[in-house]
Amino acid sequence: MMLSDRIxxxxxxxxxxxxxIFDTDALLxxxxxxxxxxxxxxxxxxxxxxxxxxxxxSLPETQRIxxxxxxxxxxxxxxxxxxxxxxxxxxxxxxxDLEEILDYCGDRALYTAExxxxxxxxxxxxxxxxxxxxxxxxxxxxxxxxMDEETVLSLIQRRAEYKGVEFQGIHFFSGTQKHxxxxxxxxxxxLDEFFRRLEEEAGFRVPMLExxxxxxxxxxxxxEEDVTSPEQLSExxxxxxxxxxxxxxxxxxxxxxxxxxxxxITKVCDVKTNSxxxxxxxxxxxxxxxxxxxxxxxxxxxxxxxxxxxxxxxxAEMMHYSICGSLCTTNDIxxxxxxxxxxxxxxxxxxxxTGAYSVYxxxxxxxxxxxxxxxxxxxxxxxxxxRKQMQTHPLNTPMRSN
Numbered sequence: 001m002m003l004s005d006r007i008x009x010x011x012x013x014x015x016x017x018x019x020x021i022f023d024t025d026a027l028l029x030x031x032x033x034x035x036x037x038x039x040x041x042x043x044x045x046x047x048x049x050x051x052x053x054x055x056x057x058s059l060p061e062t063q064r065i066x067x068x069x070x071x072x073x074x075x076x077x078x079x080x081x082x083x084x085x086x087x088x089x090x091x092x093x094x095x096x097d098l099e100e101i102l103d104y105c106g107d108r109a110l111y112t113a114e115x116x117x118x119x120x121x122x123x124x125x126x127x128x129x130x131x132x133x134x135x136x137x138x139x140x141x142x143x144x145x146x147m148d149e150e151t152v153l154s155l156i157q158r159r160a161e162y163k164g165v166e167f168q169g170i171h172f173f174s175g176t177q178k179h180x181x182x183x184x185x186x187x188x189x190x191l192d193e194f195f196r197r198l199e200e201e202a203g204f205r206v207p208m209l210e211x212x213x214x215x216x217x218x219x220x221x222x223x224e225e226d227v228t229s230p231e232q233l234s235e236x237x238x239x240x241x242x243x244x245x246x247x248x249x250x251x252x253x254x255x256x257x258x259x260x261x262x263x264x265i266t267k268v269c270d271v272k273t274n275s276x277x278x279x280x281x282x283x284x285x286x287x288x289x290x291x292x293x294x295x296x297x298x299x300x301x302x303x304x305x306x307x308x309x310x311x312x313x314x315x316a317e318m319m320h321y322s323i324c325g326s327l328c329t330t331n332d333i334x335x336x337x338x339x340x341x342x343x344x345x346x347x348x349x350x351x352x353x354t355g356a357y358s359v360y361x362x363x364x365x366x367x368x369x370x371x372x373x374x375x376x377x378x379x380x381x382x383x384x385x386x387r388k389q390m391q392t393h394p395l396n397t398p399m400r401s402n
Contacts, residue, residue, distance in 0.1 A: 126164025285325025
């Protein structure tokens with residue numbers, strides 16, 4: 001359920017714009033939605049790179065938190081997340097970072113191995129720490145992530161040589177915004193065949209599959225849930241059930257869980273007409289708003305217009321605007337053509353479905369604008385500020401040489 005206008009107005013009055021609001025109740029409802037349609041036998045992992053501010057809220061519902069950097073690990077440590085909840089992933093694992101992680105997690109977390117040398121590093125550090133680390137070799141989809149089938153097979157065939165690690169299963173992720181189940185069916189069929197090969201050629205029965213679904217989500221007008229609809233999720237569950245391999249399955253998800261929890265609030269700061277075209281300039285911009293697939297405001301996302309003067313909101317006249325941000329680049333177009341009642345300075349433009357990546361991905365330091373504040377909302381706790389609006393000029397100011 002979408003946040004009410006009252007709550008959004010209250011947030012914009014209490015905190016400066018631009019501003020993010022993330023609805024933690026909506027996140028938990030999303031987890032429950034997937035559990036209802038996938039069944040309790042399939043586990044869920046929250047990918048915190050989607051939105052780190054939802055990490056703590058996900059804990060009651062998620063089996064694991066996927067961590068892809070030392071910085072993300074430090075967030076989890078500061079939140080006192082139990083090591084058993086952590087999957088230490090990421091294509092880069094430096095020895096100095098692993099030392100810090102192992103000091104907190106030891107052998108209680110899961111670790112992915114992205115390459116033979118990364119496996120060697122994990123094995124060495126396990127032996128040096130008198131530990132046996134739980135490892136998931138990552139199978140590539142043909143990208144820079146993970147290893148090909150022959151490499152994974154060879155490593156598992158030689159698993160007795162690795163005294164500091166124990167293989168707990170296979171990790172696989174092929175990409176994001178996948179809107180057709182045909183892609184998932186093809187991937188899971190291929191995994192089924194590879195797992196059979198591991199058992200036949202390496203005597204290794206895969207205990208667990210950590211599978212990044214990359215479920216696509218709708219962002220723009222005219223789009224609806226497809227691959228995450230109840231019918232499609234039921235079919236997806238059947239695809240897994242039809243695999244000849246049987247073992248534990250955990251689905252990694254981020255965007256599909258978080259996208260509909262977020263609101264990005266901007267304020268109209270200027271309205272003008274150039275050569276017959278209307279422009280509304282906001283205090284936000286493309287450096288803070290990310291919709292996968294959006295290019296120069298070509299598509300219209302779901303937005304709400306809240307009048308800065310409620311008494312002036314009622315107007316039958318409709319006008320077309322190019323809604324732009326505050327950056328000094330012609331690319332900073334949030335919506336290229338949007339029809340609404342006449343806009344005025346002080347009006348709020350609320351972009352919905354911004355729970356995934358907007359707060360975390362993009363060129364947030366470009367032109368040294370402020371970082372938006374972040375507010376969490378739940379019915380129980382109300383609005384809670386978790387990051388104040390931050391000035392970025394200290395980050396972009398060169399250090400003086402002595």
